Amino acid sequence: MTICSDLDETPNSEVYFETIKYLNTSEDTLLGKGVGLEIGNTIYFDMPKDQFSYTNTDDLGRRKIHQLIESGHIDCLHSFGDFVSNRQQIEHYWHTIQRGQRQIEVWVDHGQAITNFDADIMKGEGAIQGRDAYHSDLTVKNGALAFIWKGRVTSIVAQNSKRSYASIFNRQAIKASSKTILLEFIKGWLARLGNVKYAMHKNNKVIRHATLLDNTPIIEFMRCNPSWGGVSKFDSARGIHNVLTSKVLNTLVQKEGCSVFYSHLGKVFSAEEPFSKSTKQAFELLAEYFQRQDILVTTTRRLLGYLRILDKLQFTVKVKNDKTFIYVISDFCGEDLQGLTWYVDDPKNTYLYINGINTAFHINPADESGQLSISILWEALKLPIL
């Protein structure tokens, strides 16, 4: 799973960078002792002065932003910002943000930003040819932004598995939680009846292949906020403890699914004390699942890259003289292949070739099915010293 957090209303650069440190290290931070997970963040440009953004921070802040893009910890562009509305600004900011080795490949629509792609669910002109804020030819068509979020959020935790409403029900809030379940149920049925808006809800998959209004192919993804109060409730630091609960996390584990959690971790309690005790306890709970290896927590980009590979992976298996050879052909390489796992009978006599190259793998202990497996080792991202 990942927490895909929009940076809206982050009060200053200290809160922004300390949040990243809190989530990704075990160090003492402004938010408390770090929880040692792997969670990314979003970035945008021109915004009201009281909100952190690329343009509202100083040179040191911008240098840190580039370091964090390079390390993979800032992995999503959250539109170009409230005040970016024409092609000249867009081109300038686009080339500014994409100047390093590692590129941002994930786009997340933001509020009413005109650079959002269309009016499907949000509002925007980014994919409408001829409009001032048209930019998908610059940002998407060439393959730079591969993954696009255009506003779809489900109440169901655990995508890529059967829809389960159970974790949404709350005995202390029967009316509100039942309403959330009913709404989600209706979306599923509307989709079955042909409703295009909720098609992703029915299939309950994180990603789907779609096209923008100018026919640019994209991978669209859906986020989830499995809050009993509905998708727009508890979607920030001031309430995430209602979402990161053992009930929700156990459901994710039982369903063996994956989730891109929708949140706004910059909507804090105060700039001086950003997280409350219950916020910290929620992240500590998630860290327990992570440490037990019940839930792999990673950045949005990495989870989406992994799902894209799973969707398209082609491989052949040949057995010769008791040796097993797995041959993978893939357009993607490096980090994108990490975590791929095959059940095998005899790991010691198994050989893995990726695009013709003999590749090392990790041998996993038998899982609950009793079978052995091999994985391309999942390596943690390294957070730079900020």
Ligand SMILES: [Zn+2]
């Ligand atoms: Zn936003």
